[in-house]
Amino acid sequence: MKYGFLGPVGTFTQAALLAWRPAASAEHVACPSVNVALAQVRSGELDAAMVPIENSVEGGVSATLDALAAGEPLRVIGEVLVPITFVLAAPEGVEFSEIRAVGTHPHGWAQVRGWMAANLPDAVYVPTLSTAAAATDLLAAHTDTAPAYDAAVCAPVAAAGLTVLADDIGDNKTAVTRFVLVARPGWLPTPTGADKTTIVVYQHTDRSGGLLELLEHFAARDINMTRLESRPTGAAMGSYCFSIDFEGHVRDERVGEALMGLHRVAAQVVFLGSYPRADGQAAATTEAASNARFRQAQDWLRGLRDEPAEGATSGLRRSGRS
Ligand SMILES: O=C(O)C(=O)Cc1ccccc1
Numbered sequence: 001m002k003y004g005f006l007g008p009v010g011t012f013t014q015a016a017l018l019a020w021r022p023a024a025s026a027e028h029v030a031c032p033s034v035n036v037a038l039a040q041v042r043s044g045e046l047d048a049a050m051v052p053i054e055n056s057v058e059g060g061v062s063a064t065l066d067a068l069a070a071g072e073p074l075r076v077i078g079e080v081l082v083p084i085t086f087v088l089a090a091p092e093g094v095e096f097s098e099i100r101a102v103g104t105h106p107h108g109w110a111q112v113r114g115w116m117a118a119n120l121p122d123a124v125y126v127p128t129l130s131t132a133a134a135a136t137d138l139l140a141a142h143t144d145t146a147p148a149y150d151a152a153v154c155a156p157v158a159a160a161g162l163t164v165l166a167d168d169i170g171d172n173k174t175a176v177t178r179f180v181l182v183a184r185p186g187w188l189p190t191p192t193g194a195d196k197t198t199i200v201v202y203q204h205t206d207r208s209g210g211l212l213e214l215l216e217h218f219a220a221r222d223i224n225m226t227r228l229e230s231r232p233t234g235a236a237m238g239s240y241c242f243s244i245d246f247e248g249h250v251r252d253e254r255v256g257e258a259l260m261g262l263h264r265v266a267a268q269v270v271f272l273g274s275y276p277r278a279d280g281q282a283a284a285t286t287e288a289a290s291n292a293r294f295r296q297a298q299d300w301l302r303g304l305r306d307e308p309a310e311g312a313t314s315g316l317r318r319s320g321r322s
Contacts, residue, residue, distance in 0.1 A: 001026045003181075004037040004049035010132035010158030016080040016179035017050040033129050034063045041182055042072045048183040050080070056176045058110040060229045065243045068182070068272055069200045069231065076198050076273035077189055078181040083174075086112055086131075088166040089159035090151040091138050096165050101126050103134035104153035107177070112153050114171035124149075132158040178278070188250070189275050194282045195249035196226065198272040201242045201262060202233065211242070217261040218246060221254040222289035247283035249274040253294030254285065 003021060006013040007030025017028060029046060031037035037049035052061045053068075068074055086108060090099065101124040102109075102116065108131045109116075116123060126149040128134040134152035139161050151165065152158075180198075189195075203210050218225055227245040248255040250271065262269050287293065299309045 001047045002029060002045075003027065004029045004031045004040055004046040006034055006037060006051055006130050007031055008130070008132050008136055010135065010155060010160070011130045012082050012084060012155055012177055013050050013052055013130070013179055014132075015155070015157075016052075016082050016177075017181075019080050019082065020050065020078060020181060032133075034061070035067050038067045038071075038074060038182060041074060041184060044184070048077065048181050050179050050181050052107065052177055053079075053180045054178040054227060055084075055107050055111070056174070056178075057172050058107050060227065060231075060243065061107060062231070064180075065229065065231055068198075069241060069243065069270060070234075073185050073270070074182050074272065075185050075187055076180045076275055077183050077187045078275050079196065079278045080179045080181070081176050081278045082179060084111065084170060084177050085156065085168055086153050086170045087156050087159050087164045088151055088153055088169055089135055089138070089162035089164050092163050094150055094163070094165075099123055099150045099165075101149035102151050102153060103128045103137070103147055103149035105129070105131045105134070108134075108153045111171060111175055112169050115166075115169040119166070119169075128152075131155060135159055135162060138162060180275075188273075191249035191251045191274070192276045194277045194280050195247070195252075195274050196245055196277050197248055197250055197255060197274040198243075198245050199259070199262075200231075200270040200272065201244065201266050202268040202270075203242075203265075204267045206238060206240075213265060214242065214262065217258045217265075220261075221258045222285040223248055223254060223258055224284045247277075247285070252283075253291045253298075254289045257294065 003017055003026055005017045034051045037051055040046040041049045051064045053064045054060050099120055103126040106127050109125050131154040135154040135158040137147040138152055201214060223246050225246045229243045230240040231243055233239045233241050302309055
């Protein structure tokens with residue numbers, strides 16, 4: 001198996017991939033961006049790629065949400081949670097008082113904004129493709145390709161070869177980032193009872209009650225949503241789709257029925273996968289929404305219709321009983 005990750009070596013995404021599958025048991029390939037990683041999964045160059053999708057402080061990673069929603073279909077087959085700590089690192093000899101500009105990934109900057117305002121209020125922010133890219137580019141500071149910043153915000157492991165000027169600078173000490181492992185369709189992890197499903201819903205028109213209509217399909221089946229974001233489709237001003245994570249697996253009856261309900265009313269439902277939850281927490285649902293109760297109800301309806309029960313092998317018909 002060939003796994004890609006948002007590189008270079010030293011990113012939080014690499015830490016997520018190492019937690020999923022140690023490098024000794026699979027080939028790990030550093031990719032320059034989330035878009036490149038997902039494009040290589042789509043083209044078959046990679047079997048799967050680990051990408052950041054959501055942060056407990058800053059919310060969804062737009063680049064990932066958009067790259068997953070559009071283009072050839074992909075499947076999320078797993079998730080990993082990584083606790084995040086940041087350092088401020090600079091090339092040897094650079095003093096704290098000399099720092100005018102700081103490079104890091106947008107989600108890194110969002111998580112150290114408070115610390116920067118308090119400690120380097122005049123520093124200019126330079127966005128980079130990853131936190132580790134900000135650090136490694138500083139190592140080339142004496143060459144023609146010197147970056148336009150003096151220090152990087154990155155993981156402690158990415159600061160190798162640089163001097164750490166400040167430790168643990170995240171504004172939220174319990175920050176966690178969620179990463180997903182993405183493959184081509186054809187993989188559907190087995191339900192575990194503690195699963196999540198990710199979809200993108202495009203509605204027909206922008207009208208009052210449109211979002212409520214969508215939510216009702218979850219509420220009516222006791223399905224707990226864990227993330228809901230609107231993202232612009234890019235088609236026109238005001239045109240949005242909804243990126244949604246919820247508890248349960250596509251093979252759970254309540255989830256299947258909710259997806260069918262959405263499929264009936266929405267312009268398009270993109271199924272991005274069902275996969276085991278990283279925290280192993282069982283779905284918060286009720287007995288009335290269990291597989292057994294859904295199947296009983298389906299059998300009851302078949303009976304009313306004089307149809308054979310699910311799994312019946314003979315041509316015998318049952319009578320409709322309540
Ligand atoms: O740039 C990285 O190291 C990443 O893996 C993306 C990221 C950036 C900031 C917080 C969490 C993940």
